Amino acid sequence: MTASSVPAASRIASPTSATARACATGRQYELRRGGGVAVVTELAATLRSYERNGVALVETFGDADLPPGAAGITLAPWANRIEDGRWTLDGAVQQLDITEPSRGHASHGLLRNTGYEAVDRSAGSVALEAVVFPQHGYPFLVRHRVEYALDDDGGLSVRQTLANDSAREAPFGLGAHPYLRLGDVPTEELALQVPASTRLVADGRLIPRASEPVAGDADLRGGRVVGGLGGGLGIDAAYTGLAFEGGRARSVLKAPDGRSVWLWQDDACPYVHVFVSDRYPGRLKAVALEPMTAPANAFNSGAGLRWLAPGGEASIRWGIGSDL
Numbered sequence: 568m569t570a571s572s573v574p575a576a577s578r579i580a581s582p583t584s585a586t587a588r589a590c591a592t593g594r595q596y597e598l599r600r601g602g603g604v605a606v607v608t609e610l611a612a613t614l615r616s617y618e619r620n621g622v623a624l625v626e627t628f629g630d631a632d633l634p635p636g637a638a639g640i641t642l643a644p645w646a647n648r649i650e651d652g653r654w655t656l657d658g659a660v661q662q663l664d665i666t667e668p669s670r671g672h673a674s675h676g677l678l679r680n681t682g683y684e685a686v687d688r689s690a691g692s693v694a695l696e697a698v699v700f701p702q703h704g705y706p707f708l709v710r711h712r713v714e715y716a717l718d719d720d721g722g723l724s725v726r727q728t729l730a731n732d733s734a735r736e737a738p739f740g741l742g743a744h745p746y747l748r749l750g751d752v753p754t755e756e757l758a759l760q761v762p763a764s765t766r767l768v769a770d771g772r773l774i775p776r777a778s779e780p781v782a783g784d785a786d787l788r789g790g791r792v793v794g795g796l797g798g799g800l801g802i803d804a805a806y807t808g809l810a811f812e813g814g815r816a817r818s819v820l821k822a823p824d825g826r827s828v829w830l831w832q833d834d835a836c837p838y839v840h841v842f843v844s845d846r847y848p849g850r851l852k853a854v855a856l857e858p859m860t861a862p863a864n865a866f867n868s869g870a871g872l873r874w875l876a877p878g879g880e881a882s883i884r885w886g887i888g889s890d891l
Contacts, residue, residue, distance in 0.1 A: 590630045593682050596715075600691030603721025612683045612695045612713035614639035614745055619721040620891045624828050626746035626853050635848050636855070637744045640679055643711040643729055644699055646742025647805070647840060647863035648672040650774045652704065654866035656738075663704030670772045673704070675744070678711060692716040707737035709875070724886035731875040738874050740861035741883050742836075746844075746853045747820050749828045749889075755794025755852040757820040761787035761841060763806035767862055773803060774864050781806070790821065793843060793852050800843045800852075805862040807838045817888075818856045832858035832885040838871060858885040 593609030605617040613634050616627040626638050634640055652663035652673035663673035683695035694714040701708055714726040731737045748754055766785045767775040781788070785804075793800050809816035811834050818839055821827040832839065840857040847853030860883060861871030875881055 591633055594685070596685065596688070596693045596695075598691050598693060598715060598717050600717035601719045601721040603691075603717040603723060605715060605717060605723055607693055607695070607715050608639075609682045609685075609695070610634075611640040611679050611681065612697070612711075613641070614715070614723075614725075614743075617723055617887060619723075619889055622750040622889070622891050623748060624750075624887055624889055626748055626847060626850065628848070632848075636746070636842075636844055636846065636853070637675055637679070638746050638847075638855075640675065640744050641711070641713050641727060642676045642742040642744060642857075642859075643678055643727070643739070644705065644707075644709055644737070645676050645740040645866060646857065646859040646861065647740075648674045648773065649866050650772070650864045654704075656706075661704045661706075672772070672774075677702075677705060683713065686712070687714075701733075707735070708732040709737055709739070711741075722886065722888050724884065726882055726884050728880055728882040729875060730880045731877055734877050736874045736876055738866060738872055739881070740859065740865050740871065740873070741881075742840075742857055742859035743885060744855055744857050745830065745887065746847065746855045747828050747830060747887065748850075748853070749820060749822050749826060752822045752826075753794070753852075754820070754850060754854055755799055756792070757822055757854075758790040758792050759787055759800065759841070759843075759854060760790035760819040760821065761806055761839060761856075762810040762816055762818070763787065763839065764808035764810075765806065767805040767807065769804060769863070775805065775862055775868065775870070778807070787841070790819075793820075793854060801845075802841045802843045805838050805840045805859070807862070809837060809839065820854060826890060828887065828889045830856040830858065830885065830887055833883060835881075835883040836860055836885060838862050858883065 667674035687694035836858040842855040
């Protein structure tokens with residue numbers, strides 16, 4: 568089943584044992600409130616679908632599919648990549664499993680293939696939690712809680728919290744990987760606007776090596792059409808220096824008719840990774856806007872890396888809005 572043939576969120580069943588067996592992503596938690604309908608999956612606490620007033624606002628996938636291109640998954644205890652899966656803790660080299668064989672990195676944290684337990688549930692919200700147990704490459708015991716909620720207008724907000732149950736400080740980064748869309752408008756016709764003054768410059772293996780002020784084609788502050796001349800945007804890079812207003816920064820996809828959808832993130836997330844893909848099933852272009860506390864390879868570079876005290880917690884908030 569391709570993304571274009573997936574039933575609307577309103578027709579995806581609420582979680583049952585039969586639903587869990589039928590879907591590759593496990594139980595499906597349907598949320599409804601204020602004209603918003605979202606489906607969150609047991610696997611990776613993934614945002615599988617979200618629509619407001621009948622308009623799809625994220626890319627989705629079929630019952631038998633895993634999230635293509637990491638669509639909608641949540642990321643902990645790091646976002647993006649760790650170079651060669653190696654980093655150093657107190658002078659000792661830590662080796663993580665290589666989960667991106669094509670580039671040789673440990674990618675997208677440790678919970679991408681983990682089922683989350685629902686710990687709270689209402690008609691318009693769900694909270695799910697999963698544990699990272701001490702292991703080679705990450706010798707810490709931490710819990711990741713993800714709370715999805717629809718508001719009275721059908722807007723979506725997400726809170727991700729990491730709790731450290733270890734007896735020592737634990738390094739971490741948090742993030743998420745939603746792909747935004749605007750109903751049936753081809754994504755290549757949308758204009759992408761990102762309020763960032765700085766771009767991270769990566770090498771051929773997508774590991775940041777430097778940063779620079781945005782300029783020319785890399786400057787998205789004024790908006791650029793996703794599928795413009797010469798094949799359009801081809802971006803897989805982190806941005807920072809975000810303009811926060813009222814504690815939030817907003818990256819926008821805008822249609823020619825003036826309608827728009829946006830990702831907002833709080834100031835606990837000073838980075839947004841922009842990924843414009845031409846490989847999303849059933850779509851010529853797809854745009855992932857990924858809120859992050861730290862960029863790729865933070866465990867080695869230290870950029871944005873945070874340490875959580877024993878018994879401590881840290882949270883980020885982000886969400887998706889629209890002017891439909």
